[in-house]
Amino acid sequence: MAPxxxxxxxxxxxxxxxxxxxxxxxxxxxxxxxxxxxxxxVLRGALDSLYMLQPHADPLxxxxxxxxxxxxxxLLDLDGHFGLHGEAADLLPLWKNGELAFVNAVSTxxxxxxxxxxxxxxxxxxxxxxxxxxxxxxxxxLAAIPRPENRKAIDVHTSAELILSxxxxxxxWSSDSDLxxxxxxxxxxxxxxxxxxxxxxxxxxxxxxxxxxxxxxxGGKRSADAAGIARLAAGMLKGDYRxxxxxxxxxxTHIGQANIFRKPLRxxxxxxxxxxxxxxxxxxxxxxxxxxTEFGRTVRQNGSKGTDHGTGGLAVIAGGVIRGGQLYxxxxxxAENQLFEGRDLMPTTDVxxxxxxxxxxxxxxxxxDLTSKIFPGLSLDLRSQPYLRA
Numbered sequence: 001m002a003p004x005x006x007x008x009x010x011x012x013x014x015x016x017x018x019x020x021x022x023x024x025x026x027x028x029x030x031x032x033x034x035x036x037x038x039x040x041x042v043l044r045g046a047l048d049s050l051y052m053l054q055p056h057a058d059p060l061x062x063x064x065x066x067x068x069x070x071x072x073x074x075l076l077d078l079d080g081h082f083g084l085h086g087e088a089a090d091l092l093p094l095w096k097n098g099e100l101a102f103v104n105a106v107s108t109x110x111x112x113x114x115x116x117x118x119x120x121x122x123x124x125x126x127x128x129x130x131x132x133x134x135x136x137x138x139x140x141x142l143a144a145i146p147r148p149e150n151r152k153a154i155d156v157h158t159s160a161e162l163i164l165s166x167x168x169x170x171x172x173w174s175s176d177s178d179l180x181x182x183x184x185x186x187x188x189x190x191x192x193x194x195x196x197x198x199x200x201x202x203x204x205x206x207x208x209x210x211x212x213x214x215x216x217x218x219g220g221k222r223s224a225d226a227a228g229i230a231r232l233a234a235g236m237l238k239g240d241y242r243x244x245x246x247x248x249x250x251x252x253t254h255i256g257q258a259n260i261f262r263k264p265l266r267x268x269x270x271x272x273x274x275x276x277x278x279x280x281x282x283x284x285x286x287x288x289x290x291x292x293t294e295f296g297r298t299v300r301q302n303g304s305k306g307t308d309h310g311t312g313g314l315a316v317i318a319g320g321v322i323r324g325g326q327l328y329x330x331x332x333x334x335a336e337n338q339l340f341e342g343r344d345l346m347p348t349t350d351v352x353x354x355x356x357x358x359x360x361x362x363x364x365x366x367x368x369d370l371t372s373k374i375f376p377g378l379s380l381d382l383r384s385q386p387y388l389r390a
Contacts, residue, residue, distance in 0.1 A: 012156030016228055030138075030164065030243035032145050036286045036362040037237050037279075038322070039244045040138060040355075041271060041346035042164065043264070043293040044120065045251030048307050049314030049345065050299065052088070053102055053327075057081040060334040066303045068257055082327060087265045088371060090273050094318060095325055099276070099284075101353060101387065103315040104329035111340075114309035116252070119294030126352060126375045137247060137352075137374050139166030141359050144369040163245050225266035227274045234278030237287070242363075246271075251293060255304040272318055285320030288358045288388075290349050292316075299334060300345050312345030315354055321361065323389050352378050358383035 051068060054075060055061055062069040075083025076092055084091065094100035107124040109129070118130040126137030204257075226248065233244040246273065250264035268291060276284050296313030310331070318324070332338050332346035340346045356370040360382055371378045 011030065016098075030142055030168075031204050031240040031365065032142065032242045034242065034363065037242050037283065037288070037319075038245070038358060038362045039233065039237075039275065039287065039289045039291065039319075040100075041161065041291040041316075042120070042123065042161070042245070042247040042266070043251050043268065043291055044247050044249040045253075045264070045293075046116070046119070046295050046297055046309055047251045047264075047293040047314060048253060048257065048297040049312070050297070051253075051257065051307070051314065052085050052265065053078075053104070053314055054083050054085070055081055055334065056083045057332075060332050064334070065307075067305045068301050068307070085265060087250065087262050088269050090269050093274065094276070097321060098324040100272070100316070100318045101322055101324040101328060103317065103349055103351075103387075104303070104327060105211050105312040105332050105345055105348040106292075106315045106329060106351045106354070107312050107349075110295060110352055111311060114182060114295060114311070116294060116309075121162065123292060123294045123351070126378075128377055133376070135166030136161075136163040137355065138164045138243065139168050140374045141365060142166075142168045142243070144365045144373055145363045161245075161247065164243075197249040217230055226270040230271045230274035231278050234275055237279060238283060248291075250296075253297070254302065254306040254308060257291075257301075259386060260306075268316070272316075276318075281320075287319040288321050288362055289318040290355055290358055291318075292355075295345075296345050299339055299345060300343065310344035311340045312347040314350055315349075317358070317387055318353065321389055323387055326386075328387060352380065353380055353385065354387065356380050357387060361388045 050065070053087060054070060056070075056072045056075055056077075070083075070085070072083060074086045076086060076089060077083045078095065082102075084095075091100055108119065109127075110119050110122045121134075122128070124136050125133035126140070127133040144283065209292045229246050233246060237244055246266045248264055250258070250260070250267070253260045261317065272289065272291075275287075279287060292315050293313050296310040297307035298305075298310045302308055315329075328349075330348040332348050333344075336342060338346055352375045356375055356378060358378075359365045360367065360370060360373070365374070369383055371380050
């Protein structure tokens with residue numbers, strides 16, 4: 001992946017058009033009141049929950065997946081029934097400290113078609129069907145946070161994603177690196193538009209934001225790998241920002257899953273451990289992280305030693321506010337009559353419930369707003385959400 005270089009010229013051009021054309025893309029931030037933080041990580045491509053978190057005590061697993069069932073000796077046993085993939089060993093300290101948990105058999109309301117495009121649409125829009133919502137649920141959450149006069153979002157990338165898109169004001173960064181604006185050009189813009197109050201505000205915000213990025217990466221290069229993205233997110237969250245969202249791709253493992261799976265898993269592990277290290281104990285203890293994917297993968301392996309698009313999947317939650325060291329979600333079982341349509345892990349938890357519980361805890365968003373504005377039609381009992389520390 002190419003390093004991130006932030007263009008002042010492109011940033012200024014975008015900042016002057018904020019009201020008319022908000023842009024949200026794969027690394028986004030929002031500033032809201034309060035001290036709690038919330039990070040979403042979209043795992044694009046459909047994470048195979050049965051490979052990352054294997055129910056090794058169930059003999060059916062090896063029948064369905066003769067080439068994808070890891071030796072229990074190579075797994076990190078969590079509870080005698082489930083074992084974490086050995087590539088995720090660096091997550092064990094978080095698990096043992098009660099700062100990491102997994103929710104089994106989760107899904108959005110999406111079923112049957114198993115299209116990445118539609119699955120990600122629902123995951124990020126928060127609707128019940130593709131196209132139900134034109135904006136992202138995290139953007140709608142900004143409008144529901146009490147005292148939201150300070151809210152804004154910021155993007156660092158070049159391609160759009162839905163989760164933070166919507167009517168709430170945003171700032172935008174571009175990753176173009178060959179258009180760095182020169183001092184004389186800055187002076188020209190100031191003279192030309194200095195009397196325009198809208199430009200003046202956008203111009204000042206642009207300079208402040210670019211300065212923030214330089215501070216985040218002081219002494220090191222900007223990088224678009226998992227560690228670099230996590231460092232950038234942590235740096236912004238230590239400043240004015242309280243919401244962050246970014247993506248980790250590579251989970252579409254149709255062929256040779258055993259090898260392909262390692263790279264995105266390492267990226268997720270790196271992102272989580274870097275976030276904790278960079279945020280520091282005080283902010284980490286106010287942070288909740290939700291890593292989610294558009295759907296799961298088939299219970300049976302295919303003829304290419306991979307897995308195809310499925311339904312029930314896995315959510316990863318982390319942070320100092322999480323009641324971790326536990327496995328959540330009702331496990332549906334792997335017997336033929338327990339599978340969805342005879343092929344997929346049966347979903348038993350709506351991933352939107354987890355997101356809603358975290359938003360309520362972190363930002364005191366009212367239950368009515370969660371089920372009517374942010375996740376329309378969601379049935380939610382906040383008293384039954386066990387994921388958070390009292």
